[in-house]
Amino acid sequence: MHFVNAKGIITKSGWHYGMNIYRGCSHGCIYCDSRSRCYQFTHLFEDIEVKQNAPELLEKALKSKRQKCMIGTGSMSDPYMHCEEELGLTRKCLEIIKRYGFGVAIQTKSDRILRDIDLLDEINRSAKCVVQMTLTTWDDELCGILEPNVCNTKRRIEVLEEMQKRDIPTVVWLTPILPFINDTEDNITAILNECVRVRVKGIIDFGMGLTLRDGDREYYYAALDKHFPGLKERYIKRYGNAYELPSPKAGELTEIFQRICKENGIMSNPEDCFRFMNNLPEKYQQISIWDI
Numbered sequence: 001m002h003f004v005n006a007k008g009i010i011t012k013s014g015w016h017y018g019m020n021i022y023r024g025c026s027h028g029c030i031y032c033d034s035r036s037r038c039y040q041f042t043h044l045f046e047d048i049e050v051k052q053n054a055p056e057l058l059e060k061a062l063k064s065k066r067q068k069c070m071i072g073t074g075s076m077s078d079p080y081m082h083c084e085e086e087l088g089l090t091r092k093c094l095e096i097i098k099r100y101g102f103g104v105a106i107q108t109k110s111d112r113i114l115r116d117i118d119l120l121d122e123i124n125r126s127a128k129c130v131v132q133m134t135l136t137t138w139d140d141e142l143c144g145i146l147e148p149n150v151c152n153t154k155r156r157i158e159v160l161e162e163m164q165k166r167d168i169p170t171v172v173w174l175t176p177i178l179p180f181i182n183d184t185e186d187n188i189t190a191i192l193n194e195c196v197r198v199r200v201k202g203i204i205d206f207g208m209g210l211t212l213r214d215g216d217r218e219y220y221y222a223a224l225d226k227h228f229p230g231l232k233e234r235y236i237k238r239y240g241n242a243y244e245l246p247s248p249k250a251g252e253l254t255e256i257f258q259r260i261c262k263e264n265g266i267m268s269n270p271e272d273c274f275r276f277m278n279n280l281p282e283k284y285q286q287i288s289i290w291d292i
Contacts, residue, residue, distance in 0.1 A: 001048045001083055009057035016070040016105075016278040019058065021089045022077040023049035027109060028149040030223035031176050034076050036213035048083055055092040062100040070128065070280050071097055074107030082149075084112060094119045103128035105277040107173070111151045111159050121166045130201075130277045131163045134173040137182045138190040145227050146182070153191065160198045169201040171273055174257070176210040179238075180231060183208065183247035185256060192260045202267030202276060208253040209246035217241070 010017040024045045025034065035045050043049060051057075073079050079090040094116055097104050104123055106113070113120075113131065123129040133156050137143040143152045160170045172195050177183045188208075195203055212220060224232040239245045247253060261268035267276065 001050060002043070003050045003052045005053045006051040006057060008061075009051065009054050010061050010071065014278065015280075016072055017061075018075060019054075019071055019073045019093070020076045021051055021054045021073065021079060021093060022081060022083070023051070025077050026081045026083070026149055027078060027147060029109075029147045030227075031146065031178060031210060031216070031220055033211060033213065033216050035216045035219050037215035038213060039076070048077075048081065050083065050087065050089070052089075054089050055096060058093050059096045059100075062096060062102060065100075065102075068101050068103070068127065068280060070103040070105050070130075070278050072105040072107070072277070074132065078108050078110060078150075079106060080108045080110035080112035091116050091119065094123065098123050098126065101127055103130075103280045105130040105132065107132035107134070109134045109147065109150045109156065111155050114159060114162060117162060117166065117168075120163075120168055124166070124168045128280055130169050130171060131160070132171045132173060132277070133160055134175070135191050135195075136174070136176065136178075138187050139182075142182065145223075146178070157194045157198060160195075160200060164198050164200075169276075170198070171202045171204060171267075171277060172200050174203050174205045177205075177208045177247055177250075177253065178210050179245055179247045180234065181228065183249050183253060185249075185253065188253050188256055189260075192257065195266065196260065196264045200266060202273035203257070203261060204270050204273050205254070205257055205268070206270065207244075207246055208250040208257070209244060211243055212245060213243065 010019045024047060025032065026046060026048060084090050094104065098119060120129045120131065135153050135156055137146055138153055140152050163170050174191065221232045224235070258268055267273050
């Protein structure tokens with residue numbers, strides 16, 4: 001872990017802003033796209049870069065914004081990595097988001113988010129909060145291989161259930177689905193049934209497959225050699241150096257996914273999910289007295 005003073009903390013995308021407090025990750029997921037060379041890491045991925053001045057930058061930015069909107073975080077680096085326990089920068093930023101009346105859409109794989117459920121609840125009551133959770137693998141042993149340094153799927157379901165109890169809307173990322181590994185009907189159905197039970201608002205899937213870029217591909221293939229001997233060669237034969245690696249079962253798995261979502265009133269179109277997460281209701285977008 002190392003500390004830097006960042007020049008900025010939020011980026012604008014349409015009607016919402018994105019924010020990443022950390023760079024790199026300690027969760028060790030074997031498929032992580034953020035390892036890709038295109039993101040130009042100049043340090044080891046596990047050597048977490050901490051933007052130590054993130055709260056100050058965020059407060060300065062939000063103080064100058066007259067139009068309230070949603071702020072997303074967690075798309076590149078999980079805001080609830082191990083170092084958050086000590087540093088608490090995510091919590092400090094949530095406190096600022098609440099203070100200035102903005103909404104938040106926060107994505108994680110970690111149950112550490114429960115430490116901040118009080119703040120998330122307050123934000124959801126005063127503006128809007130959406131909690132996003134990635135779920136890929138129902139089998140605990142397999143989950144420990146694919147996502148070794150973070151809580152398992154069953155614990156993440158418990159997090160979604162706690163959010164539901166407080167009426168905090170949730171969205172699940174059912175991705176990636178790894179060809180020949182977790183692309184089974186039993187796995188997908190088990191996860192979806194739990195999503196129905198805890199009443200998630202939407203589920204995001206990008207075609208039941210995996211994407212690999214340079215940097216990410218090498219790390220993933222090394223993990224396959226370690227945990228699934230011979231599978232790398234099967235990947236190379238079928239996919240070559242392709243960016244998109246759809247499961248051979250993508251069609252039937254997608255059909256199951258869409259059927260269960262439709263039967264239970266769950267959003268399954270990624271565009272609909274993103275629109276919901278990025279939209280702050282008009283009643284919360286008015287100019288506050290602090291902006292005058």
